[in-house]
Amino acid sequence: MSGLVALALSIGGLGAVATWLALGPLAGMVTIWAIFIAWGSYFHNGADTAALKNTIVCGIFGSVMAGIAFILIGQFSLGDVLTAPVWVGVTVFVLVFASQVPALAVIPTSVYGYAATAAYVLHVGGDPLAADLSNPIIVVSLSMIVGAVFGMLSGKLSAALSGGE
Numbered sequence: 001m002s003g004l005v006a007l008a009l010s011i012g013g014l015g016a017v018a019t020w021l022a023l024g025p026l027a028g029m030v031t032i033w034a035i036f037i038a039w040g041s042y043f044h045n046g047a048d049t050a051a052l053k054n055t056i057v058c059g060i061f062g063s064v065m066a067g068i069a070f071i072l073i074g075q076f077s078l079g080d081v082l083t084a085p086v087w088v089g090v091t092v093f094v095l096v097f098a099s100q101v102p103a104l105a106v107i108p109t110s111v112y113g114y115a116a117t118a119a120y121v122l123h124v125g126g127d128p129l130a131a132d133l134s135n136p137i138i139v140v141s142l143s144m145i146v147g148a149v150f151g152m153l154s155g156k157l158s159a160a161l162s163g164g165e
Contacts, residue, residue, distance in 0.1 A: 006161035010154040011039075018150050028133055030143040034116040038147025039154070041109045047155045052148050058106040059144035062113025065095045067128035067137040070121050116140045
């Protein structure tokens with residue numbers, strides 16, 4: 001079987017499984033959009049062991065930075081027009097500057113985690129200070145882990161289906 005067909009089958013089949021998990025047994029614990037963001041990030045980062053680590057670590061870091069932005073927005077108002085832009089600017093500056101640390105060096109994946117968390121807060125809500133599944137950082141971080149693992153599994157399944165092509 002060609003590599004492309006094997007990859008399409010593995011991602012399509014595991015994508016169905018991931019969707020079932022996100023909408024069924026893991027509903028409220030993960031989001032399918034963040035799973036697919038991490039899944040794509042895993043392949044973009046090289047689809048190897050380092051990609052798995054970078055996708056998880058940087059995705060979670062981005063999620064934490066977005067959570068901090070929302071905490072700051074809620075706690076320290078700078079006026080209606082400036083509050084969100086200033087705190088987003090500060091936290092994104094930190095996100096990028098932190099890329100000097102090797103474990104946080106994959107800026108795009110950190111941005112994906114940030115964006116997924118911001119989307120969650122803006123569309124679902126949640127409390128980034130909660131110690132439960134109402135915390136968007138926890139939900140998006142779990143989703144990033146699941147997505148990275150599904151990326152790895154789909155790569156392995158694809159290689160098996162294609163005979164290692």
